[in-house]
Structure formats: C-alpha cells, structure tokens
Amino acid sequence: MSEWIKCSDELPPIDVPVFLQAGGITGIGARADINDGSWAWGWALSTPIFDEAGWYVEGYELDDFEPSHWHPLPTPLGDQP
Incomplete structure (x- = not known):
C-alpha cells in the first residue's frame, strides 16, 4: 500500500472519497464541491460504495477542519473466487 x-x-481530486488524517482523527472524507466553483473539506455521511464509476458516498458533512494527510481508498478485489 502506498x-x-x-x-x-x-x-485529492474533488468529490473523490479518501482517508483523511486531521489532528487525532482518521476518517473517510473528501474535498467537496460546494457548487460555486469552490470546495470545502467534508466527512462522509454514508459508507463508501464502489461500482464501475469508482468510489462514492451519499454526501459530506462540511466542517471547519484542515487535514494534514490523505490516502486513496483501496481498489476492491472484484469478482475473486
């Protein structure tokens, strides 16, 4: 793992769920598009789901935090026996 x-x-890319490290908290969140050409950090409001388009969550709780580090979510195994 990287x-x-x-x-x-x-x-990280806009609206792509990633692991975030902010202070003593590690969770899943993203740089969320706030529809005016800007973005804000947000924690995921749902469990991430992976499909043919990639990872997504239902939404983000925008918060006033500044993560120090991020990490991509892993690629699922897919249809493995």
Whole structure:
C-alpha cells in the first residue's frame, strides 16, 4: 500500500472519497464541491460504495477542519473466487 500524502504536497481530486488524517482523527472524507466553483473539506455521511464509476458516498458533512494527510481508498478485489 502506498504512503500517506501530505496535503501541502498534493490535494485529492474533488468529490473523490479518501482517508483523511486531521489532528487525532482518521476518517473517510473528501474535498467537496460546494457548487460555486469552490470546495470545502467534508466527512462522509454514508459508507463508501464502489461500482464501475469508482468510489462514492451519499454526501459530506462540511466542517471547519484542515487535514494534514490523505490516502486513496483501496481498489476492491472484484469478482475473486
């Protein structure tokens, strides 16, 4: 598995669920599009689901936090026997 990425080095794509490390909290969240051309950090409101389009969640709770690191969610195994 790859290393955690510093947010000061690279930000995750908009609206793509990732693991976030913010202070002493690690959870799933994203840089959420807030529909005016800007974005905010948000924690996932639902369990992430993976389908042919990739990972998604039903929405994000936007919050005033600044994560230090992020990590992509793993690729599921798929149809393995």
